[in-house]
Amino acid sequence: MATPPSASTFADLLRGEGVTVVEVGDWETHNRNHMGPWGPVHGVMIHHTVTKGTSATVRLCRDGRSDLPGPLCHGVIGKDGVVYLVGYGRTNHAGLGDVDVLTAVKAETALPADNEADTDGNRYFYGFECENLGNGTDPWPAVQLLAIEKVAAAICRHHGWGERSTIGHLEWQPGKIDPRGFTMASMRERIAKRLGIDPSPVALPKPTKPTVDLSKLIAAAKSNPQAKGTPVTYTGVRTVEAALVNAGLLSKAYSDGHFGSSTVIAYAKWQRSKAGGSFTGTAADGIPGKTSLTRLGNAHGFDVKE
Known part of the structure:
Protein backbone atom coordinates (compact mmCIF):
# COMPACT_ATOMS: atom_id res chain seq x y z
CA MET A 1 0.00 0.00 0.00
CA ALA A 2 1.44 3.39 -1.02
CA THR A 3 0.42 6.56 0.78
CA PRO A 4 0.84 9.85 -1.11
CA PRO A 5 3.45 12.18 0.39
CA SER A 6 2.56 15.66 1.60
CA ALA A 7 2.05 18.27 -1.12
CA SER A 8 5.30 20.04 -0.27
CA THR A 9 7.24 16.76 -0.37
CA PHE A 10 5.61 15.96 -3.72
CA ALA A 11 6.84 19.24 -5.21
CA ASP A 12 10.30 18.71 -3.73
CA LEU A 13 10.69 15.21 -5.14
CA LEU A 14 9.84 16.51 -8.63
CA ARG A 15 12.40 19.28 -8.29
CA GLY A 16 14.90 16.76 -6.97
CA GLU A 17 14.59 14.90 -10.27
CA GLY A 18 15.50 18.07 -12.15
CA VAL A 19 11.97 19.14 -13.07
CA THR A 20 11.12 22.84 -13.36
CA VAL A 21 8.03 23.23 -11.20
CA VAL A 22 5.53 26.12 -11.04
CA GLU A 23 3.04 26.04 -8.18
CA VAL A 24 -0.33 27.42 -9.30
CA GLY A 25 -2.44 29.18 -6.66
CA ASP A 26 -3.84 26.99 -3.89
CA TRP A 27 -2.83 23.75 -5.64
CA GLU A 28 -1.83 22.07 -2.35
CA THR A 29 -5.47 22.01 -1.14
CA HIS A 30 -7.30 22.13 -4.49
CA ASN A 31 -8.86 18.69 -4.99
CA ARG A 32 -12.02 16.58 -5.24
CA ASN A 33 -11.55 14.76 -1.93
CA HIS A 34 -15.16 15.48 -0.95
CA MET A 35 -16.24 13.16 -3.79
CA GLY A 36 -14.29 10.14 -2.57
CA PRO A 37 -10.94 8.93 -1.26
CA TRP A 38 -7.54 9.42 -2.85
CA GLY A 39 -5.18 6.57 -2.15
CA PRO A 40 -3.69 4.15 -1.73
CA VAL A 41 -1.86 5.19 -4.89
CA HIS A 42 -0.58 2.55 -7.27
CA GLY A 43 0.72 4.37 -10.33
CA VAL A 44 1.18 7.39 -12.58
CA MET A 45 -1.16 8.08 -15.52
CA ILE A 46 -0.19 10.19 -18.54
CA HIS A 47 -2.71 12.09 -20.69
CA HIS A 48 -2.76 14.62 -23.52
CA THR A 49 -4.95 17.70 -23.27
CA VAL A 50 -6.31 18.30 -26.81
CA THR A 51 -5.53 21.99 -26.22
CA LYS A 52 -3.13 24.62 -27.52
CA GLY A 53 -1.43 27.28 -25.44
CA THR A 54 0.10 26.68 -22.04
CA SER A 55 -1.78 29.40 -20.11
CA ALA A 56 -5.19 28.28 -21.36
CA THR A 57 -4.29 24.65 -20.76
CA VAL A 58 -3.20 25.26 -17.18
CA ARG A 59 -6.34 27.28 -16.49
CA LEU A 60 -8.58 24.55 -17.90
CA CYS A 61 -6.83 21.80 -15.96
CA ARG A 62 -7.06 23.79 -12.74
CA ASP A 63 -10.67 24.98 -13.07
CA GLY A 64 -12.21 22.21 -15.18
CA ARG A 65 -15.38 22.55 -17.22
CA SER A 66 -19.05 22.92 -16.37
CA ASP A 67 -19.52 19.18 -16.89
CA LEU A 68 -16.21 18.14 -15.30
CA PRO A 69 -15.05 20.20 -12.31
CA GLY A 70 -11.35 20.78 -11.73
CA PRO A 71 -8.72 19.99 -10.95
CA LEU A 72 -8.37 17.66 -13.94
CA CYS A 73 -4.91 16.43 -12.95
CA HIS A 74 -2.11 16.97 -10.46
CA GLY A 75 0.23 18.60 -12.92
CA VAL A 76 0.26 20.03 -16.43
CA ILE A 77 3.40 19.37 -18.47
CA GLY A 78 3.90 22.17 -20.98
CA LYS A 79 5.66 21.90 -24.31
CA ASP A 80 8.62 23.69 -22.76
CA GLY A 81 8.99 20.94 -20.15
CA VAL A 82 7.75 23.07 -17.25
CA VAL A 83 5.41 21.27 -14.85
CA TYR A 84 2.53 23.34 -13.44
CA LEU A 85 1.06 21.89 -10.25
CA VAL A 86 -2.69 22.59 -10.22
CA GLY A 87 -4.08 20.21 -7.62
CA TYR A 88 -3.20 17.66 -4.99
CA GLY A 89 -5.46 14.89 -3.79
CA ARG A 90 -8.30 13.35 -5.75
CA THR A 91 -8.57 14.86 -9.25
CA ASN A 92 -10.85 14.25 -12.24
CA HIS A 93 -8.32 12.72 -14.61
CA ALA A 94 -8.68 8.95 -14.87
CA GLY A 95 -12.36 8.09 -14.63
CA LEU A 96 -13.53 4.48 -14.63
CA GLY A 97 -11.14 1.88 -15.99
CA ASP A 98 -10.31 -1.80 -16.00
CA VAL A 99 -9.66 -3.53 -12.67
CA ASP A 100 -7.47 -6.07 -14.48
CA VAL A 101 -5.19 -3.21 -15.58
CA LEU A 102 -5.01 -1.96 -11.98
CA THR A 103 -4.08 -5.45 -10.81
CA ALA A 104 -1.27 -5.59 -13.38
CA VAL A 105 0.01 -2.14 -12.39
CA LYS A 106 0.09 -3.16 -8.74
CA ALA A 107 1.97 -6.35 -9.63
CA GLU A 108 4.10 -4.52 -12.25
CA THR A 109 3.37 -7.13 -14.90
CA ALA A 110 2.46 -6.75 -18.57
CA LEU A 111 -0.82 -4.91 -19.07
CA PRO A 112 -3.90 -6.76 -20.33
CA ALA A 113 -6.28 -5.18 -22.81
CA ASP A 114 -8.55 -2.62 -21.16
CA ASN A 115 -12.03 -3.91 -21.96
CA GLU A 116 -14.02 -2.90 -18.87
CA ALA A 117 -14.77 0.36 -17.06
CA ASP A 118 -15.57 -0.73 -13.54
CA THR A 119 -12.89 0.77 -11.27
CA ASP A 120 -12.37 4.32 -9.95
CA GLY A 121 -9.00 5.44 -11.35
CA ASN A 122 -9.18 8.88 -9.74
CA ARG A 123 -8.57 7.16 -6.41
CA TYR A 124 -5.49 5.17 -7.35
CA PHE A 125 -3.39 7.22 -9.79
CA TYR A 126 -1.37 10.39 -9.96
CA GLY A 127 -2.40 12.19 -13.17
CA PHE A 128 -0.43 14.43 -15.52
CA GLU A 129 -1.97 16.24 -18.48
CA CYS A 130 0.51 17.01 -21.26
CA GLU A 131 -0.10 19.98 -23.56
CA ASN A 132 -0.74 18.47 -27.01
CA LEU A 133 -3.56 18.51 -29.56
CA GLY A 134 -3.57 14.71 -29.64
CA ASN A 135 -4.06 14.59 -33.40
CA GLY A 136 -0.97 12.51 -34.11
CA THR A 137 0.82 15.38 -35.87
CA ASP A 138 1.23 17.96 -33.09
CA PRO A 139 4.89 17.52 -32.09
CA TRP A 140 6.18 16.37 -28.72
CA PRO A 141 9.31 18.45 -28.02
CA ALA A 142 12.27 16.61 -26.54
CA VAL A 143 12.12 18.75 -23.38
CA GLN A 144 8.48 17.80 -22.84
CA LEU A 145 9.14 14.07 -23.23
CA LEU A 146 12.09 14.43 -20.85
CA ALA A 147 9.82 16.13 -18.30
CA ILE A 148 7.30 13.28 -18.54
CA GLU A 149 10.14 10.82 -17.98
CA LYS A 150 11.47 12.75 -14.98
CA VAL A 151 8.05 13.26 -13.36
CA ALA A 152 7.15 9.57 -13.59
CA ALA A 153 10.60 8.46 -12.44
CA ALA A 154 10.51 10.82 -9.45
CA ILE A 155 7.20 9.41 -8.23
CA CYS A 156 8.19 5.81 -8.93
CA ARG A 157 11.49 6.31 -7.13
CA HIS A 158 9.73 7.77 -4.09
CA HIS A 159 7.36 4.80 -3.80
CA GLY A 160 9.87 2.14 -4.79
CA TRP A 161 8.00 1.33 -8.01
CA GLY A 162 9.41 0.26 -11.35
CA GLU A 163 8.59 1.70 -14.76
CA ARG A 164 5.51 -0.53 -15.15
CA SER A 165 3.70 1.62 -12.60
CA THR A 166 3.40 4.32 -15.29
CA ILE A 167 0.59 3.91 -17.83
CA GLY A 168 -1.26 5.95 -20.42
CA HIS A 169 -4.94 6.82 -20.26
CA LEU A 170 -5.44 4.67 -23.36
CA GLU A 171 -4.20 1.65 -21.38
CA TRP A 172 -6.71 2.28 -18.58
CA GLN A 173 -10.06 3.23 -20.07
CA PRO A 174 -11.68 1.68 -23.17
CA GLY A 175 -12.06 4.15 -26.03
CA LYS A 176 -9.30 6.54 -24.92
CA ILE A 177 -6.35 7.29 -27.23
CA ASP A 178 -4.11 9.45 -25.05
CA PRO A 179 -1.30 10.07 -25.04
CA ARG A 180 -1.07 10.03 -28.82
CA GLY A 181 2.19 10.76 -30.63
CA PHE A 182 4.56 8.51 -28.69
CA THR A 183 4.21 5.02 -27.25
CA MET A 184 3.96 4.26 -23.58
CA ALA A 185 6.30 1.32 -24.13
CA SER A 186 9.04 3.72 -25.26
CA MET A 187 8.32 6.03 -22.33
CA ARG A 188 8.53 3.16 -19.87
CA GLU A 189 11.91 2.23 -21.33
CA ARG A 190 13.11 5.77 -20.66
CA ILE A 191 11.75 5.70 -17.11
CA ALA A 192 13.41 2.34 -16.45
CA LYS A 193 16.79 3.64 -17.59
CA ARG A 194 16.43 6.71 -15.39
CA LEU A 195 15.61 4.45 -12.45
CA GLY A 196 18.62 2.26 -13.24
CA ILE A 197 16.44 -0.71 -14.14
CA ASP A 198 17.13 -3.04 -17.05
CA PRO A 199 13.96 -2.66 -19.15
CA SER A 200 14.14 -6.24 -20.37
CA PRO A 201 11.06 -7.45 -22.20
CA VAL A 202 8.41 -9.26 -20.21
CA ALA A 203 6.45 -12.08 -21.80
CA LEU A 204 3.04 -10.82 -22.85
CA PRO A 205 0.06 -12.60 -21.36
CA LYS A 206 -1.84 -14.95 -23.61
CA PRO A 207 -4.55 -12.95 -25.37
CA THR A 208 -8.00 -13.57 -24.00
CA LYS A 209 -11.31 -13.06 -25.70
CA PRO A 210 -13.65 -10.43 -24.29
Missing part, protein backbone atom coordinates in the same frame (compact mmCIF):
# COMPACT_ATOMS: atom_id res chain seq x y z
CA THR A 211 -16.76 -11.87 -22.66
CA VAL A 212 -20.23 -10.45 -23.21
CA ASP A 213 -22.81 -11.00 -20.48
CA LEU A 214 -26.07 -11.89 -22.23
CA SER A 215 -28.37 -10.65 -19.45
CA LYS A 216 -26.59 -7.29 -19.20
CA LEU A 217 -26.64 -6.92 -22.97
CA ILE A 218 -30.38 -7.61 -23.12
CA ALA A 219 -30.99 -5.00 -20.40
CA ALA A 220 -28.99 -2.45 -22.38
CA ALA A 221 -30.79 -3.31 -25.60
CA LYS A 222 -34.22 -2.94 -23.99
CA SER A 223 -33.34 0.49 -22.61
CA ASN A 224 -33.12 2.49 -25.82
CA PRO A 225 -31.35 5.86 -25.31
CA GLN A 226 -34.18 7.51 -27.24
CA ALA A 227 -36.77 6.21 -24.78
CA LYS A 228 -37.71 7.96 -21.56
CA GLY A 229 -35.57 7.36 -18.50
CA THR A 230 -31.88 6.70 -18.14
CA PRO A 231 -30.48 4.14 -20.61
CA VAL A 232 -28.70 1.09 -19.27
CA THR A 233 -25.02 1.16 -20.25
CA TYR A 234 -22.76 -1.88 -20.36
CA THR A 235 -19.27 -2.03 -21.84
CA GLY A 236 -20.08 -5.31 -23.61
CA VAL A 237 -22.27 -3.25 -25.96
CA ARG A 238 -19.08 -1.89 -27.57
CA THR A 239 -17.86 -5.43 -28.23
CA VAL A 240 -21.13 -6.36 -29.93
CA GLU A 241 -21.27 -3.10 -31.89
CA ALA A 242 -17.69 -3.65 -33.10
CA ALA A 243 -18.72 -7.10 -34.33
CA LEU A 244 -21.74 -5.64 -36.15
CA VAL A 245 -19.47 -3.02 -37.75
CA ASN A 246 -17.08 -5.77 -38.86
CA ALA A 247 -20.04 -7.69 -40.28
CA GLY A 248 -20.98 -4.63 -42.36
CA LEU A 249 -24.33 -4.22 -40.57
CA LEU A 250 -23.67 -1.10 -38.50
CA SER A 251 -22.03 2.20 -39.36
CA LYS A 252 -18.97 2.89 -37.23
CA ALA A 253 -20.51 6.26 -36.37
CA TYR A 254 -23.16 4.43 -34.31
CA SER A 255 -20.66 2.25 -32.43
CA ASP A 256 -20.98 4.40 -29.31
CA GLY A 257 -21.60 2.05 -26.39
CA HIS A 258 -25.37 2.55 -26.31
CA PHE A 259 -27.69 -0.13 -27.69
CA GLY A 260 -29.77 2.49 -29.48
CA SER A 261 -32.16 2.18 -32.41
CA SER A 262 -29.38 1.91 -35.01
CA THR A 263 -27.78 -0.96 -33.10
CA VAL A 264 -31.17 -2.67 -32.67
CA ILE A 265 -31.79 -2.46 -36.43
CA ALA A 266 -28.29 -3.78 -37.18
CA TYR A 267 -28.69 -6.66 -34.73
CA ALA A 268 -32.06 -7.56 -36.26
CA LYS A 269 -30.31 -7.80 -39.63
CA TRP A 270 -27.79 -10.18 -38.05
CA GLN A 271 -30.62 -12.31 -36.60
CA ARG A 272 -32.27 -12.55 -40.03
CA SER A 273 -29.01 -13.51 -41.72
CA LYS A 274 -28.09 -17.14 -42.30
CA ALA A 275 -25.02 -16.76 -40.09
CA GLY A 276 -27.07 -15.24 -37.29
CA GLY A 277 -29.75 -17.92 -37.35
CA SER A 278 -32.20 -17.00 -40.14
CA PHE A 279 -34.75 -15.78 -37.59
CA THR A 280 -37.95 -14.19 -38.87
CA GLY A 281 -40.83 -12.12 -37.53
CA THR A 282 -40.75 -11.23 -33.83
CA ALA A 283 -37.78 -13.57 -33.36
CA ALA A 284 -35.70 -11.00 -35.28
CA ASP A 285 -36.56 -8.04 -33.08
CA GLY A 286 -33.01 -6.76 -32.59
CA ILE A 287 -32.85 -7.93 -28.96
CA PRO A 288 -29.95 -10.39 -28.52
CA GLY A 289 -30.62 -14.02 -27.77
CA LYS A 290 -28.22 -16.81 -26.85
CA THR A 291 -28.11 -18.45 -30.30
CA SER A 292 -27.59 -15.31 -32.37
CA LEU A 293 -25.14 -13.77 -29.87
CA THR A 294 -23.08 -16.97 -29.65
CA ARG A 295 -22.85 -17.11 -33.43
CA LEU A 296 -21.82 -13.45 -33.55
CA GLY A 297 -19.15 -14.13 -30.92
CA ASN A 298 -17.85 -17.19 -32.79
CA ALA A 299 -17.57 -15.13 -35.97
CA HIS A 300 -15.99 -12.05 -34.38
CA GLY A 301 -13.94 -13.24 -31.43
CA PHE A 302 -15.83 -12.92 -28.16
CA ASP A 303 -17.37 -15.36 -25.68
CA VAL A 304 -20.89 -15.30 -24.26
CA LYS A 305 -21.78 -15.54 -20.59
CA GLU A 306 -25.36 -16.27 -19.57
Whole structure:
Protein backbone atom coordinates (compact mmCIF):
# COMPACT_ATOMS: atom_id res chain seq x y z
CA MET A 1 0.00 0.00 0.00
CA ALA A 2 1.44 3.39 -1.02
CA THR A 3 0.42 6.56 0.78
CA PRO A 4 0.84 9.85 -1.11
CA PRO A 5 3.45 12.18 0.39
CA SER A 6 2.56 15.66 1.60
CA ALA A 7 2.05 18.27 -1.12
CA SER A 8 5.30 20.04 -0.27
CA THR A 9 7.24 16.76 -0.37
CA PHE A 10 5.61 15.96 -3.72
CA ALA A 11 6.84 19.24 -5.21
CA ASP A 12 10.30 18.71 -3.73
CA LEU A 13 10.69 15.21 -5.14
CA LEU A 14 9.84 16.51 -8.63
CA ARG A 15 12.40 19.28 -8.29
CA GLY A 16 14.90 16.76 -6.97
CA GLU A 17 14.59 14.90 -10.27
CA GLY A 18 15.50 18.07 -12.15
CA VAL A 19 11.97 19.14 -13.07
CA THR A 20 11.12 22.84 -13.36
CA VAL A 21 8.03 23.23 -11.20
CA VAL A 22 5.53 26.12 -11.04
CA GLU A 23 3.04 26.04 -8.18
CA VAL A 24 -0.33 27.42 -9.30
CA GLY A 25 -2.44 29.18 -6.66
CA ASP A 26 -3.84 26.99 -3.89
CA TRP A 27 -2.83 23.75 -5.64
CA GLU A 28 -1.83 22.07 -2.35
CA THR A 29 -5.47 22.01 -1.14
CA HIS A 30 -7.30 22.13 -4.49
CA ASN A 31 -8.86 18.69 -4.99
CA ARG A 32 -12.02 16.58 -5.24
CA ASN A 33 -11.55 14.76 -1.93
CA HIS A 34 -15.16 15.48 -0.95
CA MET A 35 -16.24 13.16 -3.79
CA GLY A 36 -14.29 10.14 -2.57
CA PRO A 37 -10.94 8.93 -1.26
CA TRP A 38 -7.54 9.42 -2.85
CA GLY A 39 -5.18 6.57 -2.15
CA PRO A 40 -3.69 4.15 -1.73
CA VAL A 41 -1.86 5.19 -4.89
CA HIS A 42 -0.58 2.55 -7.27
CA GLY A 43 0.72 4.37 -10.33
CA VAL A 44 1.18 7.39 -12.58
CA MET A 45 -1.16 8.08 -15.52
CA ILE A 46 -0.19 10.19 -18.54
CA HIS A 47 -2.71 12.09 -20.69
CA HIS A 48 -2.76 14.62 -23.52
CA THR A 49 -4.95 17.70 -23.27
CA VAL A 50 -6.31 18.30 -26.81
CA THR A 51 -5.53 21.99 -26.22
CA LYS A 52 -3.13 24.62 -27.52
CA GLY A 53 -1.43 27.28 -25.44
CA THR A 54 0.10 26.68 -22.04
CA SER A 55 -1.78 29.40 -20.11
CA ALA A 56 -5.19 28.28 -21.36
CA THR A 57 -4.29 24.65 -20.76
CA VAL A 58 -3.20 25.26 -17.18
CA ARG A 59 -6.34 27.28 -16.49
CA LEU A 60 -8.58 24.55 -17.90
CA CYS A 61 -6.83 21.80 -15.96
CA ARG A 62 -7.06 23.79 -12.74
CA ASP A 63 -10.67 24.98 -13.07
CA GLY A 64 -12.21 22.21 -15.18
CA ARG A 65 -15.38 22.55 -17.22
CA SER A 66 -19.05 22.92 -16.37
CA ASP A 67 -19.52 19.18 -16.89
CA LEU A 68 -16.21 18.14 -15.30
CA PRO A 69 -15.05 20.20 -12.31
CA GLY A 70 -11.35 20.78 -11.73
CA PRO A 71 -8.72 19.99 -10.95
CA LEU A 72 -8.37 17.66 -13.94
CA CYS A 73 -4.91 16.43 -12.95
CA HIS A 74 -2.11 16.97 -10.46
CA GLY A 75 0.23 18.60 -12.92
CA VAL A 76 0.26 20.03 -16.43
CA ILE A 77 3.40 19.37 -18.47
CA GLY A 78 3.90 22.17 -20.98
CA LYS A 79 5.66 21.90 -24.31
CA ASP A 80 8.62 23.69 -22.76
CA GLY A 81 8.99 20.94 -20.15
CA VAL A 82 7.75 23.07 -17.25
CA VAL A 83 5.41 21.27 -14.85
CA TYR A 84 2.53 23.34 -13.44
CA LEU A 85 1.06 21.89 -10.25
CA VAL A 86 -2.69 22.59 -10.22
CA GLY A 87 -4.08 20.21 -7.62
CA TYR A 88 -3.20 17.66 -4.99
CA GLY A 89 -5.46 14.89 -3.79
CA ARG A 90 -8.30 13.35 -5.75
CA THR A 91 -8.57 14.86 -9.25
CA ASN A 92 -10.85 14.25 -12.24
CA HIS A 93 -8.32 12.72 -14.61
CA ALA A 94 -8.68 8.95 -14.87
CA GLY A 95 -12.36 8.09 -14.63
CA LEU A 96 -13.53 4.48 -14.63
CA GLY A 97 -11.14 1.88 -15.99
CA ASP A 98 -10.31 -1.80 -16.00
CA VAL A 99 -9.66 -3.53 -12.67
CA ASP A 100 -7.47 -6.07 -14.48
CA VAL A 101 -5.19 -3.21 -15.58
CA LEU A 102 -5.01 -1.96 -11.98
CA THR A 103 -4.08 -5.45 -10.81
CA ALA A 104 -1.27 -5.59 -13.38
CA VAL A 105 0.01 -2.14 -12.39
CA LYS A 106 0.09 -3.16 -8.74
CA ALA A 107 1.97 -6.35 -9.63
CA GLU A 108 4.10 -4.52 -12.25
CA THR A 109 3.37 -7.13 -14.90
CA ALA A 110 2.46 -6.75 -18.57
CA LEU A 111 -0.82 -4.91 -19.07
CA PRO A 112 -3.90 -6.76 -20.33
CA ALA A 113 -6.28 -5.18 -22.81
CA ASP A 114 -8.55 -2.62 -21.16
CA ASN A 115 -12.03 -3.91 -21.96
CA GLU A 116 -14.02 -2.90 -18.87
CA ALA A 117 -14.77 0.36 -17.06
CA ASP A 118 -15.57 -0.73 -13.54
CA THR A 119 -12.89 0.77 -11.27
CA ASP A 120 -12.37 4.32 -9.95
CA GLY A 121 -9.00 5.44 -11.35
CA ASN A 122 -9.18 8.88 -9.74
CA ARG A 123 -8.57 7.16 -6.41
CA TYR A 124 -5.49 5.17 -7.35
CA PHE A 125 -3.39 7.22 -9.79
CA TYR A 126 -1.37 10.39 -9.96
CA GLY A 127 -2.40 12.19 -13.17
CA PHE A 128 -0.43 14.43 -15.52
CA GLU A 129 -1.97 16.24 -18.48
CA CYS A 130 0.51 17.01 -21.26
CA GLU A 131 -0.10 19.98 -23.56
CA ASN A 132 -0.74 18.47 -27.01
CA LEU A 133 -3.56 18.51 -29.56
CA GLY A 134 -3.57 14.71 -29.64
CA ASN A 135 -4.06 14.59 -33.40
CA GLY A 136 -0.97 12.51 -34.11
CA THR A 137 0.82 15.38 -35.87
CA ASP A 138 1.23 17.96 -33.09
CA PRO A 139 4.89 17.52 -32.09
CA TRP A 140 6.18 16.37 -28.72
CA PRO A 141 9.31 18.45 -28.02
CA ALA A 142 12.27 16.61 -26.54
CA VAL A 143 12.12 18.75 -23.38
CA GLN A 144 8.48 17.80 -22.84
CA LEU A 145 9.14 14.07 -23.23
CA LEU A 146 12.09 14.43 -20.85
CA ALA A 147 9.82 16.13 -18.30
CA ILE A 148 7.30 13.28 -18.54
CA GLU A 149 10.14 10.82 -17.98
CA LYS A 150 11.47 12.75 -14.98
CA VAL A 151 8.05 13.26 -13.36
CA ALA A 152 7.15 9.57 -13.59
CA ALA A 153 10.60 8.46 -12.44
CA ALA A 154 10.51 10.82 -9.45
CA ILE A 155 7.20 9.41 -8.23
CA CYS A 156 8.19 5.81 -8.93
CA ARG A 157 11.49 6.31 -7.13
CA HIS A 158 9.73 7.77 -4.09
CA HIS A 159 7.36 4.80 -3.80
CA GLY A 160 9.87 2.14 -4.79
CA TRP A 161 8.00 1.33 -8.01
CA GLY A 162 9.41 0.26 -11.35
CA GLU A 163 8.59 1.70 -14.76
CA ARG A 164 5.51 -0.53 -15.15
CA SER A 165 3.70 1.62 -12.60
CA THR A 166 3.40 4.32 -15.29
CA ILE A 167 0.59 3.91 -17.83
CA GLY A 168 -1.26 5.95 -20.42
CA HIS A 169 -4.94 6.82 -20.26
CA LEU A 170 -5.44 4.67 -23.36
CA GLU A 171 -4.20 1.65 -21.38
CA TRP A 172 -6.71 2.28 -18.58
CA GLN A 173 -10.06 3.23 -20.07
CA PRO A 174 -11.68 1.68 -23.17
CA GLY A 175 -12.06 4.15 -26.03
CA LYS A 176 -9.30 6.54 -24.92
CA ILE A 177 -6.35 7.29 -27.23
CA ASP A 178 -4.11 9.45 -25.05
CA PRO A 179 -1.30 10.07 -25.04
CA ARG A 180 -1.07 10.03 -28.82
CA GLY A 181 2.19 10.76 -30.63
CA PHE A 182 4.56 8.51 -28.69
CA THR A 183 4.21 5.02 -27.25
CA MET A 184 3.96 4.26 -23.58
CA ALA A 185 6.30 1.32 -24.13
CA SER A 186 9.04 3.72 -25.26
CA MET A 187 8.32 6.03 -22.33
CA ARG A 188 8.53 3.16 -19.87
CA GLU A 189 11.91 2.23 -21.33
CA ARG A 190 13.11 5.77 -20.66
CA ILE A 191 11.75 5.70 -17.11
CA ALA A 192 13.41 2.34 -16.45
CA LYS A 193 16.79 3.64 -17.59
CA ARG A 194 16.43 6.71 -15.39
CA LEU A 195 15.61 4.45 -12.45
CA GLY A 196 18.62 2.26 -13.24
CA ILE A 197 16.44 -0.71 -14.14
CA ASP A 198 17.13 -3.04 -17.05
CA PRO A 199 13.96 -2.66 -19.15
CA SER A 200 14.14 -6.24 -20.37
CA PRO A 201 11.06 -7.45 -22.20
CA VAL A 202 8.41 -9.26 -20.21
CA ALA A 203 6.45 -12.08 -21.80
CA LEU A 204 3.04 -10.82 -22.85
CA PRO A 205 0.06 -12.60 -21.36
CA LYS A 206 -1.84 -14.95 -23.61
CA PRO A 207 -4.55 -12.95 -25.37
CA THR A 208 -8.00 -13.57 -24.00
CA LYS A 209 -11.31 -13.06 -25.70
CA PRO A 210 -13.65 -10.43 -24.29
CA THR A 211 -16.76 -11.87 -22.66
CA VAL A 212 -20.23 -10.45 -23.21
CA ASP A 213 -22.81 -11.00 -20.48
CA LEU A 214 -26.07 -11.89 -22.23
CA SER A 215 -28.37 -10.65 -19.45
CA LYS A 216 -26.59 -7.29 -19.20
CA LEU A 217 -26.64 -6.92 -22.97
CA ILE A 218 -30.38 -7.61 -23.12
CA ALA A 219 -30.99 -5.00 -20.40
CA ALA A 220 -28.99 -2.45 -22.38
CA ALA A 221 -30.79 -3.31 -25.60
CA LYS A 222 -34.22 -2.94 -23.99
CA SER A 223 -33.34 0.49 -22.61
CA ASN A 224 -33.12 2.49 -25.82
CA PRO A 225 -31.35 5.86 -25.31
CA GLN A 226 -34.18 7.51 -27.24
CA ALA A 227 -36.77 6.21 -24.78
CA LYS A 228 -37.71 7.96 -21.56
CA GLY A 229 -35.57 7.36 -18.50
CA THR A 230 -31.88 6.70 -18.14
CA PRO A 231 -30.48 4.14 -20.61
CA VAL A 232 -28.70 1.09 -19.27
CA THR A 233 -25.02 1.16 -20.25
CA TYR A 234 -22.76 -1.88 -20.36
CA THR A 235 -19.27 -2.03 -21.84
CA GLY A 236 -20.08 -5.31 -23.61
CA VAL A 237 -22.27 -3.25 -25.96
CA ARG A 238 -19.08 -1.89 -27.57
CA THR A 239 -17.86 -5.43 -28.23
CA VAL A 240 -21.13 -6.36 -29.93
CA GLU A 241 -21.27 -3.10 -31.89
CA ALA A 242 -17.69 -3.65 -33.10
CA ALA A 243 -18.72 -7.10 -34.33
CA LEU A 244 -21.74 -5.64 -36.15
CA VAL A 245 -19.47 -3.02 -37.75
CA ASN A 246 -17.08 -5.77 -38.86
CA ALA A 247 -20.04 -7.69 -40.28
CA GLY A 248 -20.98 -4.63 -42.36
CA LEU A 249 -24.33 -4.22 -40.57
CA LEU A 250 -23.67 -1.10 -38.50
CA SER A 251 -22.03 2.20 -39.36
CA LYS A 252 -18.97 2.89 -37.23
CA ALA A 253 -20.51 6.26 -36.37
CA TYR A 254 -23.16 4.43 -34.31
CA SER A 255 -20.66 2.25 -32.43
CA ASP A 256 -20.98 4.40 -29.31
CA GLY A 257 -21.60 2.05 -26.39
CA HIS A 258 -25.37 2.55 -26.31
CA PHE A 259 -27.69 -0.13 -27.69
CA GLY A 260 -29.77 2.49 -29.48
CA SER A 261 -32.16 2.18 -32.41
CA SER A 262 -29.38 1.91 -35.01
CA THR A 263 -27.78 -0.96 -33.10
CA VAL A 264 -31.17 -2.67 -32.67
CA ILE A 265 -31.79 -2.46 -36.43
CA ALA A 266 -28.29 -3.78 -37.18
CA TYR A 267 -28.69 -6.66 -34.73
CA ALA A 268 -32.06 -7.56 -36.26
CA LYS A 269 -30.31 -7.80 -39.63
CA TRP A 270 -27.79 -10.18 -38.05
CA GLN A 271 -30.62 -12.31 -36.60
CA ARG A 272 -32.27 -12.55 -40.03
CA SER A 273 -29.01 -13.51 -41.72
CA LYS A 274 -28.09 -17.14 -42.30
CA ALA A 275 -25.02 -16.76 -40.09
CA GLY A 276 -27.07 -15.24 -37.29
CA GLY A 277 -29.75 -17.92 -37.35
CA SER A 278 -32.20 -17.00 -40.14
CA PHE A 279 -34.75 -15.78 -37.59
CA THR A 280 -37.95 -14.19 -38.87
CA GLY A 281 -40.83 -12.12 -37.53
CA THR A 282 -40.75 -11.23 -33.83
CA ALA A 283 -37.78 -13.57 -33.36
CA ALA A 284 -35.70 -11.00 -35.28
CA ASP A 285 -36.56 -8.04 -33.08
CA GLY A 286 -33.01 -6.76 -32.59
CA ILE A 287 -32.85 -7.93 -28.96
CA PRO A 288 -29.95 -10.39 -28.52
CA GLY A 289 -30.62 -14.02 -27.77
CA LYS A 290 -28.22 -16.81 -26.85
CA THR A 291 -28.11 -18.45 -30.30
CA SER A 292 -27.59 -15.31 -32.37
CA LEU A 293 -25.14 -13.77 -29.87
CA THR A 294 -23.08 -16.97 -29.65
CA ARG A 295 -22.85 -17.11 -33.43
CA LEU A 296 -21.82 -13.45 -33.55
CA GLY A 297 -19.15 -14.13 -30.92
CA ASN A 298 -17.85 -17.19 -32.79
CA ALA A 299 -17.57 -15.13 -35.97
CA HIS A 300 -15.99 -12.05 -34.38
CA GLY A 301 -13.94 -13.24 -31.43
CA PHE A 302 -15.83 -12.92 -28.16
CA ASP A 303 -17.37 -15.36 -25.68
CA VAL A 304 -20.89 -15.30 -24.26
CA LYS A 305 -21.78 -15.54 -20.59
CA GLU A 306 -25.36 -16.27 -19.57
